[in-house]
Amino acid sequence: MPRRGWMLVVVAAALTGVAVAVVMHPVAHASPDPAVLARRIALGKQLFNDPSLSADGTVRCASCHIPERSYADRRPVAIGVHGHTGTRNTPSLLNVAAGSESSFFWDGRRTALEQAVLDPLTNPVEMGLHDHAQLLQRITRNPAYRAAFAQAFPDRSDSLTPSEVGTTLAAYVRSLKQPDSPFDRYQRGDRAALNPRAQLGLALFQGKAGCAECHRLDGASSALTDHAYHRSGVGLDGITANLPALTEGVIARSLQGSAIGDRVATHVDEAQLGRFNVTLDPADIGLFRTPSLRGVSRTAPYMHDGSVPTLDEAIDREVYYRSLQAGYPLNLSVEERQDLKAFLEAL
Numbered sequence: 001m002p003r004r005g006w007m008l009v010v011v012a013a014a015l016t017g018v019a020v021a022v023v024m025h026p027v028a029h030a031s032p033d034p035a036v037l038a039r040r041i042a043l044g045k046q047l048f049n050d051p052s053l054s055a056d057g058t059v060r061c062a063s064c065h066i067p068e069r070s071y072a073d074r075r076p077v078a079i080g081v082h083g084h085t086g087t088r089n090t091p092s093l094l095n096v097a098a099g100s101e102s103s104f105f106w107d108g109r110r111t112a113l114e115q116a117v118l119d120p121l122t123n124p125v126e127m128g129l130h131d132h133a134q135l136l137q138r139i140t141r142n143p144a145y146r147a148a149f150a151q152a153f154p155d156r157s158d159s160l161t162p163s164e165v166g167t168t169l170a171a172y173v174r175s176l177k178q179p180d181s182p183f184d185r186y187q188r189g190d191r192a193a194l195n196p197r198a199q200l201g202l203a204l205f206q207g208k209a210g211c212a213e214c215h216r217l218d219g220a221s222s223a224l225t226d227h228a229y230h231r232s233g234v235g236l237d238g239i240t241a242n243l244p245a246l247t248e249g250v251i252a253r254s255l256q257g258s259a260i261g262d263r264v265a266t267h268v269d270e271a272q273l274g275r276f277n278v279t280l281d282p283a284d285i286g287l288f289r290t291p292s293l294r295g296v297s298r299t300a301p302y303m304h305d306g307s308v309p310t311l312d313e314a315i316d317r318e319v320y321y322r323s324l325q326a327g328y329p330l331n332l333s334v335e336e337r338q339d340l341k342a343f344l345e346a347l
């Protein structure tokens with residue numbers, strides 16, 4: 001970016017109160033040489049697994065993004081420091097930054113992974129640290145971390161910044177890729193990789209059932225999402241009566257940046273407003289980001305609030321709701337739903 005561009009960013013950041021530390025370190029995000037990147041990934045992995053970065057010393061990223069569970073947790077909603085429960089289902093982190101993905105969380109409130117990975121550390125019901133100053137203090141009191149950060153950012157002269165912590169955690173999260181699935185092998189031309197049932201399911205998914213309109217199969221990485229926001233009907237029942245007061249409250253606070261994350265994790269009703277929390281546009285009430293369906297058979301329970309326990313029920317719900325939206329019944333037989341399931345299991 002030309003010099004004048006940076007000036008504008010810094011001035012804009014100062015005016016809007018965006019964390020200046022993050023924008024003033026463009027170097028940290030430039031792609032480093034492979035040896036440095038490897039050091040950042042290794043350091044990010046250590047931080048990801050370190051419970052001392054939480055308020056009560058018991059919660060680490062991997063407490064909720066559990067490696068053996070596709071980096072999700074099989075709970076309806078997350079449980080963090082002091083046993084506090086959140087309001088949303090923990091998504092898998094596999095392929096989270098694949099392809100053109102540039103929005104994070106169920107409501108897309110973050111557009112940079114480097115920022116998204118810092119939010120849980122200070123979220124009151126996740127890791128519960130007071131602020132970034134406390135985070136930096138916890139990290140720098142450990143001499144091994146000080147040395148590792150110096151090696152991961154060899155050109156820097158000043159002391160540790162939140163932006164560097166974000167860069168290492170993001171480097172690690174980016175490295176979490178789902179292993180080749182039967183569907184990947186099928187896409188590359190191995191027709192036998194999908195069993196006949198799953199092949200019928202694929203045809204339904206793209207055809208009559210209309211799933212691929214949102215869970216898209218095109219593009220190099222077939223991320224199975226359109227990166228857009230849609231209504232699902234999940235969770236709206238509980239808040240419709242109280243909607244005017246609820247939305248007025250959110251608008252009055254006109255939430256900014258990471259504060260959105262702290263509020264939605266601690267206010268069940270506001271969490272159900274979805275994308276509205278980010279845009280404050282009434283048309284966005286109850287809209288959620290289309291989740292990738294990669295590895296979906298291993299990440300029950302489902303939907304943003306974890307309210308749907310099994311894959312069969314998730315399929316039934318989607319068929320029902322998408323029929324309502326289309327204005328005509330999708331008419332999928334029990335057999336056909338099983339075909340869809342076989343396809344989802346091959347992802």
Ligand code: HEC
Nearest residue numbers: 060061064078079080088089090091104105106117120126
């Ligand atoms: C207490 C459980 C918990 C802990 C601890 C936790 N997360 Fe999460 N994570 C969640 C939940 C729940 C969401 C979804 C929140 C939402 O969308 O509002 C999430 C979302 C994310 C996302 C966005 C994924 C997507 O698909 O958009 C990333 C990235 C992420 N977490 C990384 C981390 C990192 C890095 C850490 C440690 C610094 C961490 N998480 C700690 C529960 C947790």
Ligand code: HEC
Nearest residue numbers: 209211214230232234288289290291302303304314318319
């Ligand atoms: C109009 C867009 C759209 C269409 C069409 C659509 N989905 Fe979805 N799907 C979504 C959104 C958005 C969510 C998340 C909703 C929420 O959490 O409230 C979702 C969630 C899901 C989930 C849960 C995933 C998880 O990780 O929690 C499954 C499974 C699913 N859809 C399968 C299907 C199937 C099968 C079809 C075809 C019958 C389909 N979807 C059609 C947008 C769509």
